[in-house]
Amino acid sequence: MSHMDTEVRPSNFIRNIIDEDLNSGKHTSVHTRFPPEPNGYLHIGHAKSICLNFGIAKDYQGQCNLRFDDTNPEKEDIDYVNSIQEDVKWLGFNWTGDICYSSNYFDQLHQYAVELINKGLAYVCFLNAEQTREYRGTLTEPGKPSPYRDTSVEENLSLFEKMRLGEFKEGECALRAKIDMASPFMCMRDPVIYRIRFAHHHQTGDKWCIYPMYDFTHCISDAIENITHSLCTLEFQDNRRLYDWVLDHLDDFQAPNRTRQYEFSRLNLEYTLMSKRKLNDLVERDIVSGWDDPRMPTIAGLRRRGYTPASIREFCQRIGITKQENMVEVAMLEACIREDLNENAPRAMAVLNPIKLVIENYPSEQPEIINAPAHPNKEEMGKRELAFGKEIYIDADDFREEANKKYKRLVLGKEVRLRNAYVIKAERFETDGEGNVTTVYCSYDNETLGKNPADGRKVKGVIHWVDASTAKPAEFRIYNRLFSQANPAEFDTVDEALNPESLVVKQGVVEASLVNSPAEKAYQFEREGYFCADNKDSKADSLVFNMTVALRESF
Known part of the structure; x- marks a missing residue:
């Protein structure tokens, strides 16, 4: 039995993986998430991820969380939180249950950091940012262990508690995971998992002065929420090793069917920045x-x-x-x-570069009402009323004193049809001091409203217009x-x-x-x-x- 809706959608490698997981019994349902950081507005690249995560949840009759990965209060704002919710809804999607925040899990994340310290897998490091970079090594050279790497568990617990209580300055120290300073993957060389920030948080206020790093938080948040398929872009491919290491070493996340991350290519769009x-x-x-x-x-x-x-x-x-x-x-x-x-x-009519056109033989100073279709191919969209009178506006580019046969608009002495209205003929015109046309004087044929030109006259051009007496400036x-x-x-x-x-x-x-x-x-x-x-x-x-x-x- 298929877990898909009846609507057939183009398949892709992620859907193939999900099909295998459901068919094998690894998962009995699908639970995805869209996890933006609230540090800016969503862009078209995020739309790709929204459509993927919410779309998969919908197609497999599963669930999709909206989770704000809000671990960096200095760059985050409630305005971004609100705009992201609005954008997701506007795109036609809704999330499962309440909105999630990584900050909801700050107490648990702190306990998981303590667990790693107790297992000898995390330590408080007092190297400054420049020293940390120097010790990390390069892509071709392994890193060197921090002089604080072998601090005792008891002392690390005490130092981490002092960090939490605000007894160190920002940048004075950080909690690092103890992994492998010789790893070919830079993200595994004892990455920082907690840092000090004396910053007000839009959800937790001033409760915390230590904040978990994104890479530590993200995988744990996925696991806490029982996300089955964690979908992200390719730049997080190496980070998956760190995510797996964190979950591998925490007692709560040893289930064989826990969250697994899968990466897809991000959207790169011409003439556009996605940063x-x-x-x-x-x-x-x-x-x-x-x-x-x-x-x-x-x-x-x-x-x-x-x-x-x-x-x-x-x-x-x-x-x-x-x-x-x-x-x-x-x-x-x-x-x-x-x-x-x-x-x-x-459909509607607008004139962006208006010049006046006067129909000298129009009989009335009062405009008449012409019924025009709202859409040429959709009668169900109804009609709209257009005023038409002695004076109208046309676009300056739609009149020339003389032109070659390729020009299909109004030429002096020639005829053209006004969209949804009459055939007119240009008789004369006026210009300003710089030679720009200001007014065109025309005659019209009152037998041509809504008809093809009579007597075999060939009127090839059609131009748009707006009635002058009722026009609205824009x-x-x-x-x-x-x-x-x-x-x-x-x-x-x-x-x-x-x-x-x-x-x-x-x-x-x-x-x-x-x-x-x-x-x-x-x-x-x-x-x-x-x-x-x-x-x-x-x-x-x-x-x-x-x-x-x-x-x-x-x-």
Whole structure:
């Protein structure tokens, strides 16, 4: 009997391992976890891990914990904790039971450290950071034992208790595991497992001044929570040896079916940084407006830009899960949102570089109402009402005094169709002192509303427009890639790779129906691209639209 849901999903090596474990009886159910550190906002790379961990739990009718690995209070913040919860839910997932925190286990972790000391497997070391590096050795040279390595168990217990009571200064000493200073794996050369930090913790307050290291905490937290399959990226492959060593030497975790770690390749995406430290630097230096700047690869930034949860889940499914490191083309992510929005985004009209167009033979000063489809291929999405009057706005790029046959827009003396409306003919125009067209004067054929041009006239072009009397002014933020280089991580400083044209702001107009458009809901602005109202700055009386993605790949 299969443990999978009826929906068939692409398999991968992790799912194959889980199938074997269930079929062999090693595990009777699946329990995964998503364990972010609350020291920044989640990014598209975390989305891959979220979709994997929560997706596997869902498909195998198992459980998935959301656990904050919160062992570094100096860099953590409750704002990050809250944003991570919001991002996971927005992507369409929910966790099993209450949220978990590694800090929930600080009392147990302290006892496990004491257990290692009692077994002669941990010692308090007074080498400073520079000395510790020197003693550790290199990739080709073994390390040297610390002069404190053979301190007695009794003295180590006393020193560790003094650490806990705050009787040493930060950096004065640390608790290290006693493993193997000659190991070919640097992480096994007596790693630090506890250090002193006089820092307020967002969950435990000021109870502790010693904090366990991530590598010590992570594997124990997995084991305490009975995680069956601990899934992480390849950079933690060597650390698995340390995780196994810790659990091997603690009495509580000797079960043969205990947590096992499996590594997969992290997401590397063109024109994108995935380092939270480097992303934080961009925020701190105001190169971007915040973690949720729509140019950022954060989930909050993608949401603000108009990306949908479905498009991100689809992207994660397409890139798959392997052990192979590779660079994913950003065009694949853009294709996922473009396909989603082409199918689901309602249509609307906006003019980003407006010039006025006057229809001289239009009979009324009052606009008429035209019914236009909300989506050309989905009648069920209904219709929207467009005002149409004597004066409208068109895009400056949609008119020329003269042009070759390839130009399919409005040319002096020629005809063009207005989207969902009439055929017009350009008769004359006015310019400003610099020669820029300001107004185009036209005539219209009132027999052409919603019809193909009569009498065999060939009107090849269709342009978009907005009625001037009802138009709403709007700011348009055209977002391009934050970096102009495909691999910004290759550069000494990120500034070298920054794209100076990553944000272009334009002032234009939109049709009146968009005045109350919900934040983050994307629309196709016909012939312009996909846009959504900004979730921070857009108000009914000052509309701001972010460009989600172009109508077609432009790179």
